[in-house]
Every structure is written in structure tokens, then in C-alpha cells.
Amino acid sequence: VPGRRFFSLCASGRPSLSYRELKDLKKTNVLHIDVRERWEIDRFGKIPASINIPLGELVQALQMDPMEFEEQYNQKMPSKSDPVVFSCLAGTRSKQALAFAMSLGFSRVQQYAGGLEDWVKHEPPEKK
Template sequence: MEREGVPHLFASGGAGPRERPRQGRAGRAGGAIFIQMAACGWSRCRALLSLRAAGGSLWGRRGAAPEPRAVHVPSPSLCSESSVSYQELKDLKKANVLHIDVRERWEIERDGKIPASINIPLNELVEALQMHPADFKELYNQKMPAKSDHVVFSCFAGTRSRQALSFAASLGFSRVQHYAGGFEDWAKHESPEKK
């Protein structure tokens, strides 16, 4: 189900990480597990769930899986606390971190922006982070971030920036954080930059 302002994790049709897992033996539980795992950066689970949903097995023949047992799976860094405070963001900006504001363009025009941030609305983010570097530079007037570059996302109050963090991590970006207080918190400390 799609909520307003929240892109659905699975777009219709096509292959790749946006493909909906087939309903089968894994059924809805498999899909729910996939959604939760994908939201935490575990995008490689798609192949396993697709295989299990189709009735396949990692052990070579149908139904030959060992008995289930409890295992501890460490959370990827995305699921741990990855937010930054106002002061941390100020310090990171001195180190030339890429700061992406995922608010809509009309919000930037109306309210202003945090200095030295670039605007890539949330609904464009996944596509933007997969662009050819020359296209990214032309469209956003900024060098395309490498998957190992430090990137901080912000929005108005932290909700969309957390989604942006999840999207970027699922695309392989390893050093991503979000400013949980967002523009709302920044404006309490400093005047925003107006266009």
C-alpha cells in the first residue's frame, strides 16, 4: 500500500530491486520480510525470496531445507542510529560532505534552504543516484557522489530524509546519514539561505 508522499518500494513491472517478489510458498510473509529487509539495506535478499517463493531451494531439491533455527543477524549500519545533529552537520559541512535536501522544489522556494545543500526531491532521488556522472553534474550542478562518499540527507523534519537514507543504502552507498531535525531544526539556529 502506498502512503501519500512515500514512494512504493516496488514499482510495477521490470527486473531489479524494485520488482515485486512472486507470491508462492513464501506468500505475504516473504514479501513483508523482504520489504522490512530492503528498508534496512538488505537488498540482496530479493534473489533468495524469489527462489523460495517459486518453491525452489538453496539446497538443490524442493523441500530439502534444514530445520529452521534461531540465528543472530547483525543489523547493517543503516538500521543503527545514523542521524546527525545540527552541530554535527555544521562540522561535517566543513569537511565537504555532500548534503542533499530531499524536499520538494516549491518548499525550497518558499522557505529557503540550508546553505551548501543541493536539492534532489525524494521522488527523483533513486534515479538521480543511478545517473551517469555527467548527467548528474549537468542537472544538479554538483559532482556525482561515489558510493563511498559521505552523504547527508535532510528534509523538513526528518521523515523523508530517513527514506532517502534507506534508498541510498539499498543502492550501495555506504557512508550515508540524515539530519533528523531537518530544515525545521536548522531554522531555529540559523537563518536559511534564500534563492
């Protein structure tokens, strides 16, 4: 079909976002969760307007009481129908995060598989 966009499918059969798609999504109210470790964020910076929930905390975080979530991550907890994007450095952990979230019943989750490695090819990361 002319004009149809072809996505690269990740393991779950869900398309991975491109840099441009992520930029466009960020103009909406998507929650962007970076699942790298805190020291990685401190050392290498982060994609602007993303929050950090390390992969090891993610399953617990997504099952928290919403008030507790907001207290800990300074962000409104996503509902299972809210759009959520996961990223990491280069796609391995975000793929796991996607699988975790889907297994918990989140229906509008996607990943930016290029991660920080891809982002920095387009623009600098945000440093603290």
C-alpha cells in the first residue's frame, strides 16, 4: 500500500518507535519511563521529560498505590489504558519493561528501542 508506514517489529510484535515518532508523542501526554539505573542517568544524562524507574523496580512500581507512586517518582501513576513509552540505552531492558507492563495489563505501551544511543545521534541528552 503506498504511503503505508512499515514498522520494525520487536519481539512482542509491537512496533518500536523511531526518534521522530517519540518526539511527536512527547508533545502529547505520554509517560516516558527510562528503565536504566540511576547512575547511568547521572553519568550519561537522559531523554528530556522522561522519568527514571530502574528495571528492577518497575514491576513493583506499576503495582503501587497511586499516591505512593506519585510520592516516589514525582509523577502521576499511569492507568492501564494510559500511553506509556519505555526506553533504556539500546533496547534490551526496554523490551523487558514492555513485556512486564503488558503482563500487568497495560494496553498502550510501546518502546523506543533505539534508546539513549539513538537519541544522542539527533540531539544532546538532558544533564542534571
